[in-house]
Amino acid sequence: MGEVDLAFFQDPDHRPKLSITEAEGIPLINLSPIISTPNSISDPIAIEGVVREIGNACRDWGFFQVINHGVSLDKLLKIEAVARKFFALPLEEKRKIMRDEKNILGYYDSERTKNVRDWKELFDFTVKEPTFVPSSPDPEDREVIEWYNQWPAYLPELRVVCEEYGREVEQLALKLMGLIALSLGLPEDRFTSYFKEQTSFIRLNHYPPCPSPELTLGVGRHKDGGALTVLAQDDVGGLEVKRKKDGEWIWVKPTPNAYVINVGDSIQVWSNERYHSVEHRAMVNSEKERFSMPFFLNPAHYTIIKPLEELTNEENPAKYKPYSWGKFFAHRQLSNYKKLNVENIQIHHFRVSE
């Protein structure tokens, strides 16, 4: 990536501010009471405390960080190191495993968010191989296709390290869904069946230094469409979250060996807006490259997403009409390739008007 092309310029309203606000940061939650180690005894009071903290964070912020999360530091360090090696490969090597409209997994360097180019390159891989997804967003089209991972021939360790890491971070994501269910007064396994044939994937993001960080973003403002995102970021920082109470963009200060967790659109709908999926974006800077790694926990493609019956009643009727996760997801993926003239699909398109 050399000179900054106009396609990367954000509209003036959406350009990053260079002064950083981190006065009231997102909550930091210690998961040690729920992560069992061979000698630990689970303490119901401590677990209740964690559930309460998670519920409050989901309600007030839609974002939180977790420490003592059970993912081994060794696996995290290994994947960070191999991600650096991968992005340092010559472009022609990376482009050999380029993703496209049909084979969506692999390398990509021209992603758009809300039709503006993001200053980044990425590598996507799925944790369930193959992953079944609808072939198109068209509701009449019943065809389902299979996604397979693509791995670079010159870096065989990438596959091993990514697969090992994926298994651990998936456990953390599912555990968090259990805690979120409890925080909503539901059984811990309330969401489990939605993820049997999950469409989750992991993304390795590389944000190279950018000569015009005041005009561009590494990822433009957006909400994550799935259930939950479990993000590892390096110590450079750049993630910003739109604070619910006043709409201010807040810098998420990197915490060593912590994950940043955010509620996705699906939880907003399932919870009938007890919890909200919140906008976020990633800034770039002119000096340092940055790496981040989100795990997007997504339901099976055939999941119909709608407010849970347990959380709705006559006084609090469902705020959303049911929609197919697979078709929503297929629509989102397509918009990464085609410059759309209309707004990308959003959950508010299914919102029942009040």
Ligand SMILES: O=C(O)CCC(=O)C(=O)O
């Ligand atoms: O890199 C980051 O900090 C955020 C990435 C992100 O929000 C995304 O990929 O959805």
Ligand SMILES: [Fe+2]
């Ligand atoms: Fe995101």
